[in-house]
Amino acid sequence: MINQATGIEAIELGLSRLKRMCPSGFALGLHIRFASARIMIQTYDPRWIDRYTARGYMMCDPLISWGIGSTGCVRWSEMNHPDPHDILGQAMEFGCRYGVAISEGPTGSRSIGGFARGDREFTDAEMQALAATVKALHRDSTPRTDVTKGQRHALRTIAAGHRYAEAAVLLGISESALKARLKACRERLMARTTAEAIQRAQELHLL
Missing domain, CATH: 3.30.450.80 (Transcription factor LuxR-like, autoinducer-binding domain)
Structure with missing residues (x-):
């Protein structure tokens, strides 16, 4: 793949x-x-x-x-x-x-x-x-759906309107770890931005 x-x-x-x-x-x-x-x-x-x-x-x-x-x-x-x-x-x-x-x-x-x-x-x-x-x-152009639970949580937290620092605290991880999860989400969902990744994840019922 x-x-x-x-x-x-x-x-x-x-x-x-x-x-x-x-x-x-x-x-x-x-x-x-x-x-x-x-x-x-x-x-x-x-x-x-x-x-x-x-x-x-x-x-x-x-x-x-x-x-x-x-x-x-x-x-x-x-x-x-x-x-x-x-x-x-x-x-x-x-x-x-x-x-x-x-x-x-x-x-x-x-x-x-x-x-x-x-x-x-x-x-x-x-x-x-x-x-x-x-x-x-x-x-x-077929997006992958093998987004991990941790990556979905990171995406869901940002989708809820939290800033990176706030989201990292809520998830109990470092801000750099949060950004790494969001980057992985963008790559798997073929999105250039996190906002686009959120939209595609919603369309695929991943959030």
Whole structure:
């Protein structure tokens, strides 16, 4: 099993790889649960992102609809999903003329993405590379749940609003030991901050 510090680095490398393969950008939601992604990355033209968001297209996006009901990889031109708002047609205005949709993972925690370029269709080999990268990102962004009892107590105490010094006294440990436990929590839960670790621990019912 990879450690989570390495996992964060792997995610960054994977996202850099996707950027190189998608000249017109991409949007990728990792571990979507209850209509919300654990990690959301968008590199499309900001004007397209603004229009998409303002008009609430996420609720009727054919790529998302396809990804919820299917797994795998498909060219946009080969999809047979309703697009009443012509979302794919509008995307062409912003350089997203050709694209690929990819869906990975179980229904309860699925990763779905759209990947675009403006000059030509993605080749089969490029599609395979994109799918392999998304699969790796899905795997590497899965938070570990093997948080120890002591680490959970440290996180719970900070979540209750105590400062580090106060939390250490309450737990009967040194402040440096408290910080070490919180760091371990962040690494296991793939969080960059303690606040983010608290949120993820709550989502996973660890607190």
